[in-house]
Amino acid sequence: MVPYIPHTIEAARYRVKHLDYFHMRNLYFMMHEWFIEEGWATRVDYDFGEKFYLHREHAKRGDEIWFWWRLTKGAPGQSGPNPFYEWHLDLDCHVVLLTEVEVVHEGEKFKANYGEPEIKVRAYILVDPKGTWQKKIILKDMYDVFTKRVWKAELQSQRIQLYREAYRLQEAIKTYMKLQLYLPEPEMAKWYPRKDFTDYDVKT
Amino acid sequence: MRLEKLPVSRIRYAGIVDFDGLYRMMHQWFLDRSYYLEEQSWKYKIPTPLGKHMEIEWDAWKKVTEYALYRIHVYFYLMDVKEIEVVRDGKKEKRLKLKMNLEISSQVEMEYQNRVTTPLQKVLDDVLYKTLLRRDMDIFWTDHLWYIVFKLHTEIKKFLGMETTADPYRAVW
Numbered sequence A: 001m002v003p004y005i006p007h008t009i010e011a012a013r014y015r016v017k018h019l020d021y022f023h024m025r026n027l028y029f030m031m032h033e034w035f036i037e038e039g040w041a042t043r044v045d046y047d048f049g050e051k052f053y054l055h056r057e058h059a060k061r062g063d064e065i066w067f068w069w070r071l072t073k074g075a076p077g078q079s080g081p082n083p084f085y086e087w088h089l090d091l092d093c094h095v096v097l098l099t100e101v102e103v104v105h106e107g108e109k110f111k112a113n114y115g116e117p118e119i120k121v122r123a124y125i126l127v128d129p130k131g132t133w134q135k136k137i138i139l140k141d142m143y144d145v146f147t148k149r150v151w152k153a154e155l156q157s158q159r160i161q162l163y164r165e166a167y168r169l170q171e172a173i174k175t176y177m178k179l180q181l182y183l184p185e186p187e188m189a190k191w192y193p194r195k196d197f198t199d200y201d202v203k204t
Numbered sequence B: 001m002r003l004e005k006l007p008v009s010r011i012r013y014a015g016i017v018d019f020d021g022l023y024r025m026m027h028q029w030f031l032d033r034s035y036y037l038e039e040q041s042w043k044y045k046i047p048t049p050l051g052k053h054m055e056i057e058w059d060a061w062k063k064v065t066e067y068a069l070y071r072i073h074v075y076f077y078l079m080d081v082k083e084i085e086v087v088r089d090g091k092k093e094k095r096l097k098l099k100m101n102l103e104i105s106s107q108v109e110m111e112y113q114n115r116v117t118t119p120l121q122k123v124l125d126d127v128l129y130k131t132l133l134r135r136d137m138d139i140f141w142t143d144h145l146w147y148i149v150f151k152l153h154t155e156i157k158k159f160l161g162m163e164t165t166a167d168p169y170r171a172v173w
Helices: A026-037 A137-150 A152-176 B019-030 B120-161
Strands: A007-017 A021-022 A048-054 A063-077 A080-103 A107-127 B002-005 B009-017 B036-048 B051-063 B068-088 B091-110
Touching: A007 A152, A021 A026, A026 A080, A026 A107, A026 A152, A048 A152, A063 A152, A080 A152, A107 A152, A137 A152, B002 B019, B002 B120, B019 B036, B019 B051, B019 B068, B019 B091, B019 B120, B068 B120, B091 B120
Parallel strands: none
Antiparallel strands: A007 A107, A021 A107, A048 A063, A063 A080, A080 A107, B002 B091, B009 B091, B036 B051, B051 B068, B068 B091
16 A cells, blocks of 8 residues: 655755854754744653764764754644644754864853754645545545645745744854844844853843 | 643743742742642753753642643753852842743643543543533633743742733732
8 A cells, every 4th residue: 555645845945054163062952942942842852853863983083973853843723733734844963073172261161062063954844644635535636626726825824934933943053153144133042052152141 | 631731931031040039939839829749850960161050840730620630840941050149238148140941831631530441431521521621621721720820920020020020910810
């Protein structure tokens, strides 16, 4: 029997690549927190969709890290999640030339890293993920009419919402890496420490 | 068991705080409202030059009826914690300089005693829930719990001395 493959609509695809001094653990932590806050994951560790983690050590050229996150979220509906759509976000992170370095910030020594992280993100919507329409004889014929005509506007709206959410993640990563931003208020605005440990100013 | 989850409330605070006082205040708040409280975890992470990290989880619950139970989960994440001394009214006091992420999530649990086991009981429970109890769920239990959590949220903001401490719903429930 041929497995059911749901209809996929891609909302966003981008990558961020940067070579500099940064703090690997803080970057990992910041992205993990972002996904929890946006409802893509829970704080239960074994529920988190990290499908693959590889750490390859190399004394001369630096370490290499790969991790793949595959996260799912119910699409927002009028009262709770809409079961007809399912949001997916695939994040692949590849870090090369990763070495441990010591940096001095405000007179204190910190262990940090030097390397080139590359983060690839693909966000897409699965329409009718469980095949409740496609697997039934009468509904199967009506599926195209509904998705291409009746619910076309809603489908577009879902796509735009996911597109915005995916780009907010990009904004958070770029805020961490202190890259050029085009929105007036950066995502995760100065809450989590950035790559050079500058974050907030508390007057004592 | 059925769960009705409510939205998560978050407070982020960066600054100097009497964390001991906040901890006691929140603990007392739950006891005053007859909640059974458990501290599920207390994690202390190795300090960095920026300070130590701490993670605390509380689970509080209260039986409302034989069928419904309120559960409130509080999650503290304290980052870059450093102990400092401040002078207040001429006295030296210890305070924590930190960044705090506080999350309060809540849910109403129905049929929490797991009495429904057989298929017939499940059908009857389904009918009971969808006909008689659905209205209570929508306009009483979830609403009530939401305002309770909102009051805790406001108390924390008052303790931290935030600007937006007014509670427009103080007369509700």
